[in-house]
Amino acid sequence: MTITRTPEIPRGTRSRIGWAISDTLVIACRDLAHWRQQPGAVIANTLVFPVMIVLTFGYLLGGAMTVPGGGDYRDFLMPGMFAMTMVFGIGATLSAVSADAARGVTDRFRSLPMAAPAVIAGRAAADMLNSMAALAVLTGCGFAAGWHPHRGAARAMAALGLLLLLRFAFLWIGVYLGLRFYQQPEVVTAVRTVEFPVGFLGNPFVAVSTMPAWLGAIALWNPLSSTATAARQLFGDPIGADSSWITSHAAIMAVAWPLLLIAVFFPLSLHRYQRLSR
């Protein structure tokens, strides 16, 4: 039998970073390989589900919807759907992270001579790629339903950028909850269940001005709403007449909210990851 030894641990900072990047790529490829091995789940989550929901809200319910301040409901709906898809990312990240931790895969990684942050960084890279794919599919659905950006490619890209920033923030909520509650699978189910109401308690589907004042206030301050409004503005879609402070500052809030979430949940996630050894 041949004896294979681990290459010596590099001493220089540059080669250490090289190891960390290569480890992150290996983990990201592994997470992507999961989707290749389970095409059914991927098609259901990123393809069938968005199409179904666009059909349901755009066509089944859409006829009865009017957008306060005027405009086409499907134009109003599409950016909301994009934002909603970012919310579903929390559950996707959470499930994957907690499954790995519960099954002991995370511990196997932690016992290897690999760069420790790569386990989370690889997951983050893979999930962001997955969300980009989901956005692309949903954009395709939008085009098929007659939606399109009205204010040019640059602003449309900026809108997509804001959506992905929100996804990146939600990613850390998912990582944190996954590492915190991996021994309680009921928490994973609970989070996946409340994603929908959390989305409804914002403005993806209906304008906040149609809600009772107290409920509207909560919906307005839902981070999701700021991103949806900012995306609507950048795409040139109706935002549903609203003159509140937070809506007028949607673009700023669409950056501020995610940064705040990242500032809270990124350190918490790292802390949790390190706590795995306590």
Added chain:
Amino acid sequence: MDTPAIACEGLGKRFGGKTALDHLDLSVPPGTVHGLLGPNGAGKTTVVRVLATLLHPDSGQARVAGFDVARQSAQVRARIGLAGQNAAVDEILSGRQNLVMFGRLCHLPAGAARRRAGELLSQFGLSEAEDKPVRQYSGGMRRRLDLAASFIVAPCVLFLDEPTAGLDPRGRNEVWQMIRALAVGGTTVLLTTQYLEEADRLADAITVIAAGRVIAEGTPDALKTLAGGDRIDITVREASDLAAAARLLRTRLGADVRVNREDRELSIPVTDRLAALTRIIGALHEQDITAEDITVRRPTLDDAFLHLTGFPDSTVPATEAATP
């Protein structure tokens, strides 16, 4: 003398209010198979987690392959393999994908990782299933893949945490063969187990722990001797006679009689086998207690274990007594 492959001094660890490790010392010479034996909750897994750098001890220190697990964890990780309860393989990927991935994470170049995966798959008898997802593997195949994954880069020290728990006898035999082969190759193996037979067959030396402390240490033979010399086992015909027979033999022989109610069996340590046998038969006959079977035998590791952990009047075999 060589530096020990594993050296723990005064390891302590508490989880909440519960003590998992209580000043535990352990020393394993390089190139040996060491059994860590104890009932569930004794702290076996905690020891492995500390040594594999997965868990920080509250007190004490541990060195693996000469490196401190807390301060030189990267060096330790480059020299260990871990398999069993604590480390899993990816269920969705195929066996080959798993091994290539773990090889890449050990920083083998892509080509070398693929070659090594191929070697291990054939060495561990998994070539036929190499492209199937692991969730379709049998329990034995999964364990073998798990072992293979811990052996991608020949580890100096291999930790096997209950590697055969839940396997059928055939799967257990397969894993035992693999462990023996690894030991021949010069790897130091720390094996935790609840199965005394497993420790007896594989280990050069055994440490018995309970409640986070070492309660005995030595070769399997030395531990058996601790349990006393030969034993005589008596099966009585009527379960109602069991208690009376135990009392009788305790008084007559002045020995510690172990009672196994389930099998209507008494087990007695004896020094002079024939004299004891004669007296036992005489005493039982005198009291009209019918024995169905009487056997004289050498002590097993089970006896040592029961003796050391002090399970009195155990009514279950030791392998199960270890599971609460």
